[in-house]
Amino acid sequence: MIHQYKLNGYNIVLDVYSGSVHSVDDLAYDVIEMYKSNSREGIVSALLKKYKNNPEITADEVNDCIDDVQELEAKGKLFAEDKYENLAFDFKSRNTVIKALCLHIAHTCNLNCEYCFASQGKYHGDRALMSFEVGKRAIDFLVENSGSRVNLEVDFFGGEPLMNFDVVKQIVAYARSIEKEKNKNFRFTLTTNGMLINDDVIEFANKECHNVVLSLDGRKKVHDSLRKTVGGKGSYDIIVPKFQKFVKKRGDKNYYVRGTYTHNNTDFTNDIFHMADLGFTELSMEPVVCAPDDPYALTYDDLPVLFEQYEILAKEMLKREKEGKPITFYHYMIDLTGGPCIYKRISGCGSGTEYMAVTPWGELYPCHQFVGDPKYSLGNIYDGVTNREIQNEFKLCNAYARPDCKKCWARLYCSGGCAANAYHSSGSIKGVYEYGCQLFKKRMECAIMMKVAQSCN
Amino acid sequence: MKRIKTIETRDLNKSVKTGGCGECQTSCQSACKTSCGVANQQCEKCLDEK
Numbered sequence: 001m002i003h004q005y006k007l008n009g010y011n012i013v014l015d016v017y018s019g020s021v022h023s024v025d026d027l028a029y030d031v032i033e034m035y036k037s038n039s040r041e042g043i044v045s046a047l048l049k050k051y052k053n054n055p056e057i058t059a060d061e062v063n064d065c066i067d068d069v070q071e072l073e074a075k076g077k078l079f080a081e082d083k084y085e086n087l088a089f090d091f092k093s094r095n096t097v098i099k100a101l102c103l104h105i106a107h108t109c110n111l112n113c114e115y116c117f118a119s120q121g122k123y124h125g126d127r128a129l130m131s132f133e134v135g136k137r138a139i140d141f142l143v144e145n146s147g148s149r150v151n152l153e154v155d156f157f158g159g160e161p162l163m164n165f166d167v168v169k170q171i172v173a174y175a176r177s178i179e180k181e182k183n184k185n186f187r188f189t190l191t192t193n194g195m196l197i198n199d200d201v202i203e204f205a206n207k208e209c210h211n212v213v214l215s216l217d218g219r220k221k222v223h224d225s226l227r228k229t230v231g232g233k234g235s236y237d238i239i240v241p242k243f244q245k246f247v248k249k250r251g252d253k254n255y256y257v258r259g260t261y262t263h264n265n266t267d268f269t270n271d272i273f274h275m276a277d278l279g280f281t282e283l284s285m286e287p288v289v290c291a292p293d294d295p296y297a298l299t300y301d302d303l304p305v306l307f308e309q310y311e312i313l314a315k316e317m318l319k320r321e322k323e324g325k326p327i328t329f330y331h332y333m334i335d336l337t338g339g340p341c342i343y344k345r346i347s348g349c350g351s352g353t354e355y356m357a358v359t360p361w362g363e364l365y366p367c368h369q370f371v372g373d374p375k376y377s378l379g380n381i382y383d384g385v386t387n388r389e390i391q392n393e394f395k396l397c398n399a400y401a402r403p404d405c406k407k408c409w410a411r412l413y414c415s416g417g418c419a420a421n422a423y424h425s426s427g428s429i430k431g432v433y434e435y436g437c438q439l440f441k442k443r444m445e446c447a448i449m450m451k452v453a454q455s456c457n
Numbered sequence: 458m459k460r461i462k463t464i465e466t467r468d469l470n471k472s473v474k475t476g477g478c479g480e481c482q483t484s485c486q487s488a489c490k491t492s493c494g495v496a497n498q499q500c501e502k503c504l505d506e507k
Contacts, residue, residue, distance in 0.1 A: 020468075150480060213490075337503070339467055342469045343479075344481055344495050350483045
């Protein structure tokens with residue numbers, strides 16, 4: 001399968017099943033477009049007609065170009081066949097191990113963000129804090145179920161995890177005390193709204209956390225309109241200085257300043273650039289996921305604006321890179337040579353199989369976005385996964401499981417997409433969240449364009 | 458090639474033999490939490506080789 005598109009002055013041809021990316025001129029772009037459905041004579045004749053005002057385009061030139069396309073096809077870099085479908089199901093039907101847990105350290109929050117999918121941290125249930133005993137057992141459960149995997153990820157999530165910071169510290173100390181003996185390498189991530197960041201938190205997180213995710217929506221007005229304290233005031237002025245101090249002390253360790261954009265700020269690149277102006281360079285900005293009738297829900301009319309925004313962002317990032325002031329955008333991070341293997345690309349996100357969320361009471365869910373939905377309770381950290389029926393559904397949820405993805409060029413980039421988004425928009429984890437797909441594809445086109453631009457310069 | 462520049466990429470077909478160790482990051486665990494993308498994940502093996 002070929003996906004070809006023009007962006008920022010580049011003609012880009014993506015060969016989906018080999019992963020090859022080609023930057024081509026106009027003639028080659030047309031040849032590739034016509035190659036599979038026309039004879040050589042037909043291509044030559046049609047293109048001589050199209051380029052009749054260009055004396056450089058002769059029959060020999062077109063024939064040479066067709067020869068090049070043929071050569072790339074023979075090398076498996078154009079029109080490569082899809083040989084992965086059986087692999088997708090064979091791979092996932094094997095015994096899987098758990099390698100990541102999202103620990104819901106606190107089902108409570110000190111902010112009252114309107115768009116929170118976790119319903120202000122409560123996940124539509126009771127407020128609760130995870131005890132150390134539950135957290136310790138979760139770490140043991142992860143180790144016991146991780147087979148020979150060395151790298152294990154644990155995310156401290158909420159609600160607001162710093163409302164239960166002592167338990168976070170205890171869990172980390174416990175995990176560190178067993179990792180050598182168990183031959184594991186724990187990578188901790190802390191996701192925080194920043195309200196409770198202090199020197200103690202900064203020192204701890206910069207020593208122990210592989211990554212921190214700091215929630216900021218961008219400009220003060222945008223941030224404060226939805227991310228409010230329980231008393232109804234904006235939180236921007238409280239958190240921004242804390243984040244700046246945190247990041248300054250973090251050195252070269254990973255972090256993301258992560259925002260959510262909504263219908264209210266479809267010009268979200270201004271929020272990303274504002275984050276950069278504040279001194280942050282590692283940035284992530286996600287479209288809001290909510291019910292379509294929420295006042296801030298993104299609409300189909302917003303899409304052309306959002307597409308343009310992603311293009312503006314990509315071009316600005318290239319410009320800043322040239323100027324020696326680069327910023328990173330999570331969704332534009334693509335490593336074309338050292339990126340994921342085919343198994344990763346086809347086997348889905350891992351929710352419910354390699355990745356699970358743990359509630360403050362020790363219940364297991366396929367991921368943080370299913371927490372609170374009793375239908376998706378998988379079991380608990382004491383008895384393990386008992387709801388095999390649901391787990392098996394997730395096991396077979398991969399890039400080839402969704403009929404809607406069959407003709408999509410991007411499925412080896414999203415691996416079939418987010419099961420939770422699919423469920424919430426279509427009623428089935430094997431459905432698709434079509435709106436999200438459109439944004440995802442645009443982001444991939446921009447990310448690949450940036451790689452082409454960097455390679456051509 | 459005069460009109461086609463091929464950007465260096467990992468050959469997905471070849472990774473059928475070399476991939477699948479599973480040491481890589483779980484897809485949305487670390488940054489976005491509300492969507493799934495695997496393209497921006499790093500291969501741990503490739504990282505070790507760098």
